[in-house]
Amino acid sequence: MSVDGWNTVLVLGGIRSGKSEFAESLVTDAPVVRYVATAPEGDPEDTEWATRLAAHRARRPGSWTTEETTEDPRRLADVLASAEPNEMVLVDDLGGWVTVLLDPDHQPADDVATIAELAEAIRGCAARVVLVSPEVGLSLVPTTPLGRAFTDALGAANRAVADACDAVVLVVAGQPVWLKSAATATEPSAPATMTAPTAAASATVRSLADAEPTPEVQLPDVLTHTPPAIPTQEPGNAWAAPTMALPMVSTGLVIQPGMELPMPDEYAGPQAVDRLTTLDVPGAGLGVLDRVVGFAAATQGTPTPAAWGSVRVLLLHGDHAGGAAAGTVAGESARRAAQARAGQGALARLAAESGASLQVVDTPASAPIEDEPALAPEQVESALRYGWRLAEQAADAGVQLLVLGACGAGTEAAAAAVLAATAGAEPPAVLGRVITDSGEIDDAAWMIRCAAVRDALHRTRRSSRGAKDILAELGGGDVAVATGVLLGATARRVPVLLDGPVGLAAGMVSRDLAGQARHWCLLADHGGHPAVRLAADVLGLTPLLDLRMDLGEGANALVALPLLRSVLALSAALPVHPSLGGPDDTDPSYADEPESTDPSYADPDLTEPDSTEPDFAEPEPAGPGPASTEADEQPATGWRAG
Structure with a gap:
């Protein structure tokens, strides 16, 4: 199984369902494709069948190689066994293969044995394989013996x-529905691990701490993704594969500007905030944290949102070369990433406290932006798709909230360069001070970073300021993957808790690709970082807290996570205030007398009007009027007296 979810996939569908087009879209980006045609030529006078075959041939790119197994059905297993790891094999389809298998020219034959050989060849195939087959399970039982033999063999x-x-x-009808998702298929002994690819096969990787955890805090489930350094060389790895996002694969589109992605529920958020004013809470209620309730309600589509249960932390690790990394210790970011993989360090401990899983993702290293582009254009495309798949895998695993963080040399300078290109910021204004390991301020390193960003902006002064151009020239691998994560999470309606310059820089870039992405983001704390402050202001993200912690990207969000969960749990559990019709738990007679005999409690539409009812009288005001000079006994703030 490959790191992005699958090495082998079976595409089922009915007649004219679009299954072949969908299967072809899965292999579009692969440079080496072996197309295996299984259907016989048929009757030469059957022009309709010939037209179908011609249409299939016309869709195949000229770079694909075509092989046929019509002469010997057993040859399909040999083709899969001989496939190389750098190849993509597309078999279209098993219906034609079974037709040839049952042909009288190939009888007598052991159909069961031949099918078993095919299944074993798929399991042992070193290449990535896409197989297309008609789904016969929904059709009626054929009325002829030959028809029943065909459906039985194809079903098997x-x-x-x-x-x-x-x-x-x-x-x-052209819409893919995943029946078996490899993103959640794991070894029984390690149910929470992802997988990483190797040259010939795959292996399950799970990194745990070398030492025994303390009894009070258990180590988090650590998931690792380690793509190759050059993502475009090997089509069998996670970077060169096409995205499995349903709205994109089915239409053959790529991540591009102007995508239409979902928006949060525009009504649920305001309804949830209005509901807070009716709850039985003292004083002014939840204060600024009511925004958390409104955000959760909008992203969950309900006025009574639940606290996030399954949370995954994505820690992106990728270094930037050149002056952007001035003042950093060589190998420090790699040590932090290895520490997180081992379930150690501040981030892993906070994840364990919050019951969140921690996924460490290696991103491609970025070149010195003052001298050359950080990434090649094809690397940007692969990084965006890779980040999208990371979000998809989290959604398929039931994750309800993503926490986006990063660790890498030069990430702050890269984020500053992105902000300068997208928001017109001055690099010195968005570059934070450089603090050494001993706690001292390194002004010389800060000036080198500013100069690197300045030179990068000068080098790209005539370049396009499109989203992908900014990622290629200035952002680098971590910002590109983070952008893909935001887009993929938006497509799957998964909210993202941002923390640090990389996530905010990705939010700035994502505006040109899909403006809906920022509405699925929440910023718990700005951490005192000037780049985060500016990007948050541009994106319309108001930080909930002002802790000014500096434990690394992702840590601030995990510190705030228990508080945010508590607010959501409280808002969902509290009843309506008794003065607004809620239950009064202090009244002992409330439980004994659930229904009152007082006619005033009856529904006015169900009672007869009382002819002796007195004339209406204007009630006396309960407090001072607008022109009164008397002291106002009501509190100056809050919606209700405590």
Whole structure:
């Protein structure tokens, strides 16, 4: 199983469902594709069938190689066994393969054995494999013996191949529905781990602390993603693969400016905040934290949002070369990443306290931005898709909230360069002070960083300021992956808790790709960082806290997470205030007399009007009027007296 979720996938679908087009979209970006055609040529006078075959051939790029197995169905297993790790094999389809298998020219044949051989070949194939097959399980039982033999054999083949594949998708009317997702398929002994690719096979990786954890705090589940350094060389790795995002794969689109992604519920948020004013809480209620309730309500689509249960921390690790990394100790970021993988350090301990999983993601190293582009354009495309898949995998695993952090040399300077290019900021105004390990301020290193950003902006003064151009020229690998995470999380309606310059820089870039992404982001604390302050102001994200902690990206968010969860749990559990019709728990007669006999409690629409009812009288004011000079006994702040 590959790091991005699958090495082998079975694409099922009915006639004209779009299954072949969907399968072809999965291999679009692969440089080496072996197309295996299984359908026989058929009757030469059947022009309609010939037209179908011609349409299939016309869709194949000229760089693909085509092989046929119509002469011998058993050859399909040999093709899979001989495939190289750098190849992508597309088999279209198993219906034609079974047709040839049952052909009288190939009888007598052991159909069961041949299907078993195919399943074993899929399991042992070193290349990535996409197989297409008609779904016959929803059709009626054929009325002819030959028809029943075909459906029985194809059904058996589909079941065997589905069991052998990492993932299975059903295409209905052009819309893919994933029946078997490899993102959540893990070893029984390590249910929370992701997987990382190797040259010939895959292995489950789980990093735990070398020492035994303390009884009070258990180490978090640590998930690791380690892509190769050059993402475009090997089509079998996570970087070169196409995204599995449903609205994009089915149409063959790529991540591009102007995408239409979902927006949070525009009504649930205000309704949730209005509901807070009716709850049985003293004083002015939740204060500024009511924004947390409104955000959670909008992203969950309900006026009574629940506290986030499953939380995943994505720690992006990628260094920037050149002057952007001035003042950092060589190898320090790698040590921090290794520490997090081992379940140690501040971030891992905070994740354990919060019950959050921690996923360490290595991003490609970025070149010196003052001299050359940080990334190649093809690397940017791969990094965006990779970040999108990280968010998809989290959503498939049931994650309800993503926490985005980063650790890497030069990340602050790269974020400052992105802000200067997108918001017109001056680098010295958004570059934080450089603090050494001994706690001293290193002004010389700060000036080198400013000069690097200045030179990078001068070098790119005539370059396009499009989102992908900024990522390639200035942002680098970590900002590109973070941007993909924000877009993928938006597509899957998963909120993101931002923390640090990298996440905010990604938010600035994502505006040109999908303006909806910022509405799914929440900023717990600005951490005293000037770049975060400016980006948050541009994006319309108001920090909830002002702790000014500096434990590294992601740590501030995890410190605030228990508080945010408590606020959501409290708002969901508290009843309505008794003065507004809620229950009065202090009245012992309330439980004994749930229904009053007083006619005033009856529904006015169900009672007869009382002819003896006295004339209406204007009630006396309960407090001073607007022109009164008497002292106001009501509190100056708050919506209700405590």
